[in-house]
Amino acid sequence: MTVGFIGTGNMANAIVRGMVGSGGFPAGDVVVFDRNASKRDLLGSDLGVRVVASAEELVEASDVVVVSVKPQGIPALLTGLADQIADRRRVVVSIAAGTPLERLESFLTTDAAPGAQTAVVRVMPNVNAMIGAGMSAVTGNEAATAEDVATVLDVFRAVGEVVEIPESQFSTYTAIAGSSPAFTYLFIDALSRAAVAGGMPKAQATQIAAQAVLGSAKMVRESDKSPWDLIDTVCSPGGTTVAGLLALEDRGFLSTVAHGVGATIARDKEMNAGG
Numbered sequence: 001m002t003v004g005f006i007g008t009g010n011m012a013n014a015i016v017r018g019m020v021g022s023g024g025f026p027a028g029d030v031v032v033f034d035r036n037a038s039k040r041d042l043l044g045s046d047l048g049v050r051v052v053a054s055a056e057e058l059v060e061a062s063d064v065v066v067v068s069v070k071p072q073g074i075p076a077l078l079t080g081l082a083d084q085i086a087d088r089r090r091v092v093v094s095i096a097a098g099t100p101l102e103r104l105e106s107f108l109t110t111d112a113a114p115g116a117q118t119a120v121v122r123v124m125p126n127v128n129a130m131i132g133a134g135m136s137a138v139t140g141n142e143a144a145t146a147e148d149v150a151t152v153l154d155v156f157r158a159v160g161e162v163v164e165i166p167e168s169q170f171s172t173y174t175a176i177a178g179s180s181p182a183f184t185y186l187f188i189d190a191l192s193r194a195a196v197a198g199g200m201p202k203a204q205a206t207q208i209a210a211q212a213v214l215g216s217a218k219m220v221r222e223s224d225k226s227p228w229d230l231i232d233t234v235c236s237p238g239g240t241t242v243a244g245l246l247a248l249e250d251r252g253f254l255s256t257v258a259h260g261v262g263a264t265i266a267r268d269k270e271m272n273a274g275g
């Protein structure tokens with residue numbers, strides 16, 4: 001099975017590097033195209049994946065076509081490829097935020113295959129796919145068979161964990177897993193900047209903060225305690241942690257995070273509605 005990527009920016013780079021790096025996908029089974037020759041060629045020279053010179057050539061060469069351009073670029077791209085995609089019976093995967101299956105289907109409707117519906121699978125990955133630590137949600141349209149969805153799950157499983165969720169949950173999912181790496185990087189940077197204020201070199205502080213966040217995430221996943229209960233295990237009576245925790249709450253830490261997640265969901269829904 002050949003998987004092709006149209007658009008080799010931040011996200012496709014992460015996925016393709018993760019796929020090939022994981023050893024789960026031979027470089028020869030991955031095809032890439034980007035309108036910037038230098039970007040697509042870099043993936044070819046770094047990984048040995050097949051590089052093609054047009055989107056049409058990519059559709060011709062790929063069983064699964066992953067559209068990895070910004071949401072604004074999708075209408076023109078898919079409309080231009082709709083006849084060929086229907087004719088070749090390709091499975092289309094979109095990783096775009098704020099772009100529902102129904103809209104993707106509307107761009108793929110074609111007179112070349114009246115009544116036939118293209119299989120479309122929507123995925124929300126995250127950028128940690130680059131190191132095989134991604135988290136991706138997957139959902140298929142009516143035309144996507146269980147086998148199509150399973151194939152796409154396999155692709156994204158090669159770069160991290162996968163979960164199948166209903167499309168109605170995609171906005172919420174996007175906030176807590178698609179966008180949240182940025183929020184978490186910000187948290188790590190905030191920890192390390194505060195340590196710089198305390199006199200520690202930035203590079204060292206960042207590595208220490210990152211390991212503390214990594215270990216905390218592992219603990220949440222592996223412990224049978226809830227995060228709330230784990231907080232109590234760190235807070236010694238009259239100690240340092242509870243002092244810091246109360247100061248964070250004094251500035252509304254929890255509600256600030258919830259506010260950020262809410263704004264992310266709202267923006268995704270606005271994009272879903274065409275905004």
Ligand SMILES: NC(=O)C1=CN([C@@H]2O[C@H](COP(=O)(O)OP(=O)(O)OC[C@H]3O[C@@H](n4cnc5c(N)ncnc54)[C@H](OP(=O)(O)O)[C@@H]3O)[C@@H](O)[C@H]2O)C=CC1
Binds near residue numbers: 008011068125
């Ligand atoms: N970045 C992230 O963490 C995540 C992103 N996503 C989704 O992934 C998608 C891609 O995002 P991201 O990788 O960040 O975006 P980028 O802008 O980094 O990458 C998109 C690439 O596609 C190229 N491109 C645009 N239109 C075409 C076209 N018609 N044919 C060929 N190449 C084209 C762009 O070229 P040019 O530079 O010239 O525009 C660019 O190189 C988005 O839809 C986003 O919602 C989903 C989850 C996480």
Ligand SMILES: O=C(O)[C@@H]1CCC=N1
Binds near residue numbers: 174178179
């Ligand atoms: O910011 C965005 O719109 C994309 C979707 C999730 C992460 N990046």
